[in-house]
Amino acid sequence: xxxxxxxxxxxxxxLIRAIARGDERAFARLYxxxxxxxxxxLIRILRDRAEAEDALQxxxxxxxxxxxxxxxxxxxxxxxFVTIARSRAIDRLRSQKSRDRVALETALSDVVPPRRDxxxxxxxxxxxxxxxxxxxxLPEEQRRALLLAYFEGLSQSEIAARLNEPxxxxxxxxxxxxxxxRQLLQHLLDVR
Amino acid sequence: MNxxxxxxxxxxxxxxxxDVGAQETLLAHLATCAGCQAELSELRDTAxxxxxxxxxxxxxxxxxxxxxxGIRNQGNGLASEPLRATVPRTDFNEPxxxxxxVVTLAAxxxxxxxxxxxxxxxxxxxxxxxxxxxxxxxxLALLWKRDSETRTQLAxxxxxxxxxxxxxxxxxESLKQTQAELSRERDATAAxxxxxxxxxxxxDAGADxxxxxxxxxxxxxxLARIAGRNETLQANINRLSNRTDELQAxxxxxxxxDHERQAEIARLTNLNRxxxxxxxxxxxxxxxxxxxxxxxxSRDTELQxxxxxxxxxxxxxxxxxxxxxxxxxxxxxxLARRREADSLITAPGSRAVALAGTKAAPGATAKLxxxxxxxxxALFAYxxxxxxxxxxxxxxxxxxxxxxxAGVFTTDQEGRAVLRxxxxxxxxxxxxxxxxxxPAGGVSAPTGDKYLLSPAS
Numbered sequence: 213x214x215x216x217x218x219x220x221x222x223x224x225x226x227l228i229r230a231i232a233r234g235d236e237r238a239f240a241r242l243y244x245x246x247x248x249x250x251x252x253x254l255i256r257i258l259r260d261r262a263e264a265e266d267a268l269q270x271x272x273x274x275x276x277x278x279x280x281x282x283x284x285x286x287x288x289x290x291x292x293f294v295t296i297a298r299s300r301a302i303d304r305l306r307s308q309k310s311r312d313r314v315a316l317e318t319a320l321s322d323v324v325p326p327r328r329d330x331x332x333x334x335x336x337x338x339x340x341x342x343x344x345x346x347x348x349x350l351p352e353e354q355r356r357a358l359l360l361a362y363f364e365g366l367s368q369s370e371i372a373a374r375l376n377e378p379x380x381x382x383x384x385x386x387x388x389x390x391x392x393x394r395q396l397l398q399h400l401l402d403v404r
Numbered sequence: 405m406n407x408x409x410x411x412x413x414x415x416x417x418x419x420x421x422x423d424v425g426a427q428e429t430l431l432a433h434l435a436t437c438a439g440c441q442a443e444l445s446e447l448r449d450t451a452x453x454x455x456x457x458x459x460x461x462x463x464x465x466x467x468x469x470x471x472x473x474g475i476r477n478q479g480n481g482l483a484s485e486p487l488r489a490t491v492p493r494t495d496f497n498e499p500x501x502x503x504x505x506v507v508t509l510a511a512x513x514x515x516x517x518x519x520x521x522x523x524x525x526x527x528x529x530x531x532x533x534x535x536x537x538x539x540x541x542x543x544l545a546l547l548w549k550r551d552s553e554t555r556t557q558l559a560x561x562x563x564x565x566x567x568x569x570x571x572x573x574x575x576x577e578s579l580k581q582t583q584a585e586l587s588r589e590r591d592a593t594a595a596x597x598x599x600x601x602x603x604x605x606x607x608d609a610g611a612d613x614x615x616x617x618x619x620x621x622x623x624x625x626x627l628a629r630i631a632g633r634n635e636t637l638q639a640n641i642n643r644l645s646n647r648t649d650e651l652q653a654x655x656x657x658x659x660x661x662d663h664e665r666q667a668e669i670a671r672l673t674n675l676n677r678x679x680x681x682x683x684x685x686x687x688x689x690x691x692x693x694x695x696x697x698x699x700x701x702s703r704d705t706e707l708q709x710x711x712x713x714x715x716x717x718x719x720x721x722x723x724x725x726x727x728x729x730x731x732x733x734x735x736x737x738x739l740a741r742r743r744e745a746d747s748l749i750t751a752p753g754s755r756a757v758a759l760a761g762t763k764a765a766p767g768a769t770a771k772l773x774x775x776x777x778x779x780x781x782a783l784f785a786y787x788x789x790x791x792x793x794x795x796x797x798x799x800x801x802x803x804x805x806x807x808x809x810a811g812v813f814t815t816d817q818e819g820r821a822v823l824r825x826x827x828x829x830x831x832x833x834x835x836x837x838x839x840x841x842x843p844a845g846g847v848s849a850p851t852g853d854k855y856l857l858s859p860a861s
Binding site for chain 1: 412413414415416418419420421422423426441445446447448449450451452453454456457458459460461462463464467468470471472474475476652656660663667668670671674
């Protein structure tokens with residue numbers, strides 16, 4: 213299906229186990245493989261390039277320190293380090309008292325469309341297309357609830373306030389939307 | 405809270421959106437419920453897939469080195485030193501990724517592939533989907549342009565802000581200097597004011613004091629002006645900050661809209677693909693039907709050839725039937741005549757008379773059969789010379805010396821003749837018979853020569 217060397221979940225789990233043993237080369241390999249998607253995620257949430265790069269360092273430091281906590285039976289490796297990255301970003305977002313004005317000029321870079329990497333991972337673009345297609349199948353309000361929760365870090369009550377909807381409605385939309393998404397992406401999630 | 409209610413919280417927890425209170429309750433439950441733990445794990449995996457909507461961004465090369473250095477230097481816990489990377493001004497112009505991807509559109513296929521108007525509905529659907537995609541692409545382009553303009557505005561605001569800050573810094577510096585001068589002057593004035601000696605220094609001190617006082621006033625005025633300017637600049641800075649906030653909110657909104665439009669594009673691309681698949685299927689069916697039509701047309705031609713052939717045969721057979729019908733009619737007439745002859749011969753009162761030829765036809769003979777009761781008479785003549793043109797033979801019955809016509813007849817090529825006739829009641833008592841040659845059509849009384857006579861009795 214893909215022509216690029218497949219990087220499977222299984223090899224990610226092996227890398228994390230090696231990192232837990234203190235293997236620096238495994239750590240460097242994990243960085244090379246996944247720092248682009250994590251940096252993309254951090255920029256998306258923080259909307260500030262410089263801050264995202266800072267956060268990326270913190271994220272990988274946490275990966276290094278907590279690698280031994282990872283339990284393959286309880287989830288996929290991708291979920292594990294993406295969750296670390298997202299938590300870091302949301303924490304930074306919430307603890308900021310006021311936005312850094314100097315960050316203005318770097319925040320501008322948010323608007324530009326993505327530069328295509330010369331070595332586009334075939335799996336990356338396959339997943340990219342799959343998630344876009346799946347999201348397109350959700351009703352608009354479910355999709356909006358998921359994106360606001362995940363990328364803006366809004367809580368249930370904050371989303372309800374933002375959209376002027378009752379709490380219960382938000383809970384239902386998040387549940388239905390995520391459940392439907394799981395159904396649509398089953399073929400990608402089942403590869404354990 | 406019952407178990408179902410706990411399950412309803414799992415999705416929000418997987419998205420990291422659970423309010424604190426509810427989260428504590430859920431975590432307490434999870435400690436004891438493996439089923440919910442497993443479900444939560446799956447939901448988290450699903451939520452993590454949302455990350456694939458973001459396009460990857462290659463980090464700068466220096467960052468890799470810092471990260472690797474960072475783990476080597478790690479002490480006993482979290483990162484300590486501030487890790488802010490200096491951002492050189494050139495980064496401002498370097499394109500970096502945006503939160504949303506640009507989905508590559510599949511090339512639009514032409515909707516016209518030589519199909520008939522019966523499939524125009526699908527063609528129309530494909531064209532409509534193509535048009536909507538084109539419209540959305542145009543909308544995206546417009547949005548991108550607006551973002552560029554917003555970015556330019558932000559750049560200008562930023563420049564202005566920096567200029568203001570530079571001015572502010574300069575003025576603050578100037579203020580500091582002025583204040584330093586002021587305090588020096590004050591000290592100088594204080595020193596001069598201590599009473600020491602005579603008049604001459606007094607006069608100089610007075611002039612000095614006046615100079616310092618006026619300088620003081622100048623400086624105070626300057627200070628007031630600078631303070632005012634400072635306030636104005638501060639107000640500008642605040643205004644620009646607010647504007648920046650607004651623009652960033654605008655950017656966030658545009659980004660969400662961008663997401664939605666891309667989802668729409670993806671959906672329409674799918675629709676387009678499905679429609680094209682349908683069009684292809686219909687094109688195939690069309691070809692199959694055309695092959696069928698060709699086959700049936702050639703079969704039609706074959707059948708028509710056969711029909712023509714059968715029609716010819718039928719015509720021929722019908723001619724044959726007509727001919728045979730006529731023949732049948734002829735034979736039936738013949739049969740009727742023979743039956744008559746038969747009945748004449750078998751009639752009880754019938755007599756046979758032999759007629760002999762006269763000098764006019766010496767070789768001629770005839771046999772006559774006559775039935776007095778019915779008046780039926782039959783004559784069979786042999787070796788009669790053929791009647792000349794305009795003439796015909798006529799048979800006479802002579803009864804009581806009066807001849808009565810029994811009909812006219814002609815001979816065939818062999819000189820034979822047959823006559824069947826019936827005389828009326830009045831002439832049935834015939835005692836003699838004769839055949840004469842008369843003008844064609846016969847006469848009422850004999851005029852011509854006799855050719856056959858019954859013997860005198």
